Ligand SMILES: Nc1ncnc2c1ncn2[C@@H]1O[C@H](COP(=O)(O)OP(=O)(O)O)[C@@H](O)[C@H]1O
C-alpha cells in the first residue's frame with residue numbers, strides 16, 4: 001500500500017479544475033487549431049538503461065580483500081562484481097513521438113519513469129537499443145538546482161550558457177526568467193536556501209528560456225502553486241505550437257488527463273500500455289489496490 | 294512495432310540524430326569552443342564558491358600554501374636539512390610548494406570533476422570535457438594569490454626582477470596544458486571506477502616527494518645519472534625547474550628543458566582529450 005501511488009488526492013486540486021476549463025477555452029481560438037499529428041520528433045527503439053550501484057563498499061570489510069580485488073577494480077563488464085550490482089531500470093521501451101504531441105508517462109514509484117526521461121534527454125547513457133531525437137531536449141527534474149551552492153542569478157546564467165545561449169542572449173532574457181519564475185529577490189540567495197517549489201520554478205524558467213524542441217517534465221509541476229501551474233501550462237502549449245513534443249511525468253492522473261492526449265504506462269521498466277490518455281489511465285487505475293471504480 | 298532497421302530508417306528519413314552516439318573529434322572540439330563562456334563562468338563560479346563556506350573566505354587561498362610552505366621549511370630546511378644545491382632554500386622552496394600546489398590541486402580537482410558533478414551532468418546536455426577544463430581553470434584562478442605571494446617571497450630574498458620573470462607566464466600555461474591532460478585522463482578513470490579517486494591524492498603526495506619541491510634532485514641523485522635524468526624530466530619536476538630558471542637567481546633553464554616542457558604539455562594534453570572524448574557517451578551512468 002505504501003509504495004503505490006495515489007493518483008488522486010494530491011495537493012493542487014482546484015487549479016486543475018480551473019485549468020481544464022481554461023484549456024477548453026484556450027482550445028477554441030484559432031491559435032491552436034487541431035493539428036494532424038506531425039512528423040516524428042523522437043524514435044525510441046528497444047531502449048534499456050542500467051544503473052551501477054555500489055553497495056556495502058567500505059574499506060576494511062573482509063569482502064574487500066578477497067582475491068577478486070583485482071577483478072573488482074579492473075573488470076567492469078561483469079554483471080555483479082562483488083558488492084557492485086546493476087539495476088536494470090528500463091527494459092526495452094519502444095515508441096515514436098510526433099510533433100505537437102504531449103505524452104504522459106505514468107507508473108508506480110520505481111517503474112523507471114525518471115530514468116527513461118533522462119535517457120530520452122540524452123543525459124544518461126543507455127546500454128542497449130537506440131534513441132533518435134530532433135533538435136534540443138530539455139529535462140526538468142525534481143533536483144532543480146544546477147549548482148546548489150551558487151545563487152539563483154548564477155544558476156540562471158549557467159543554465160542559459162549551458163543551453164547554448166550567448167552571454168548577450170542570457171543578459172537579454174535574464175529579467176524575463178526571474179519574472180517568469182516569480183521568485184523575486186530570492187534570486188540573489190544560494191539555491192540551497194530555496195524551497196523545492198521555488199527551485200523547480202526557477203529551473204523551469206531557465207530551461208524554457210529558449211523553447212526546446214522536446215520538453216520533458218518530471219514531476220516538476222506538482223511543487224508549484226496555482227499561478228505557476230497556469231504559467232507552465234502556457235509554456236507547454238507554446239512548445240506544442242512550435243511543433244515540439246512534451247513528455248510529462250506526474251503523480252496526478254488529473255494533470256495527466258488534462259495535459260496529455262497520449263499516455264505511456266511503465267511498470268518495472270517495461271511499457272505496459274501506450275494509447276489514448278483516458279484509456280491508459282483507466283487501465284492503470286484498475287491495477288491500483290483500493291482505487292478501483 | 295518497428296524493427297531496428299525500420300526505426301533507424303524512420304529516424305534518418307526525418308533527420309533525427311542518435312542520442313548517446315559519440316560525436317566526431319572535430320565537432321566535439323567545436324562544440325567545446327562554442328561553450329567557452331560556459332566554461333569560463335563555471336570556472337569563476339567555482340573559484341568564488343570554493344572558500345565561501347568559511348569565515349576567512351578567500352584569505353585561505355593565500356594562507357593555505359603559506360602554511361604548507363612553513364611546515365616544509367621547518368621539516369626539510371631546519372630539521373632534515375635538505376638545503377644542499379638549492380642556492381637559496383627559501384626561494385627554492387617557495388617556487389616548489391606554490392607551483393606544485395597548483396598542479397596537484399588541478400590534478401586532484403580535475404579527477405573528480407565528473408564524478409562530483411553528477412547532478413549537473415544529469416541535468417543538462419553539453420560536451421562533458423567542459424567540466425575538467427573548468428575545474429582546472431578554477432585551480433588556475435585560485436592560484437593567482439599564491440603566485441603573488443611566491444613573487445613577494447622571492448623579492449624579499451633578494452632575487453632580482455629581470456625580463457626573465459615574464460617566462461613564468463609560458464611556464465604556467467604549459468603547466469595548465471599538462472594538468473588539463475591529467476585531469477581529462479583521471480576524470481574518465483574516476484567516473485567509471487570511483488575507487489581510483491582515493492588513489493589520486495596519494496599519488497600526488499608521492500609526486501611531491503620525488504619532484505624536487507624541497508630538495509635539489511641533481512644534488513641528491515649525483516651518483517645515479519640515469520635516475521637523475523628520469524626524475525628531472527618527469528613533468529612535475531621539469532615545470533618547477535623551468536619556473537626556477539625564470540625567477541630564481543642562479544638557476545637557468547636550457548632550450549631542451551623548454552622543449553621537453555612543451556612536449557609534455559602537448560602530448561599529455563592531447564592524449565588526455567582524446568582519451569576523455571572516447572568515453573563521452575558513458576559519463577552520467579551513475
Ligand atoms: N541513481 C540511481 N542509482 C541506482 N539505481 C537507481 C538510481 N535512480 C533510480 N534507480 C533505480 O531505477 C529504478 C527506476 O527508478 P526511477 O526511474 O527513479 O523510477 P520512477 O521515476 O518511475 O519512480 C528503481 O528501481 C530505482 O531503484
Ligand SMILES: [Mg+2]
Pocket residue numbers: 113114115218
Ligand atoms: Mg521519478
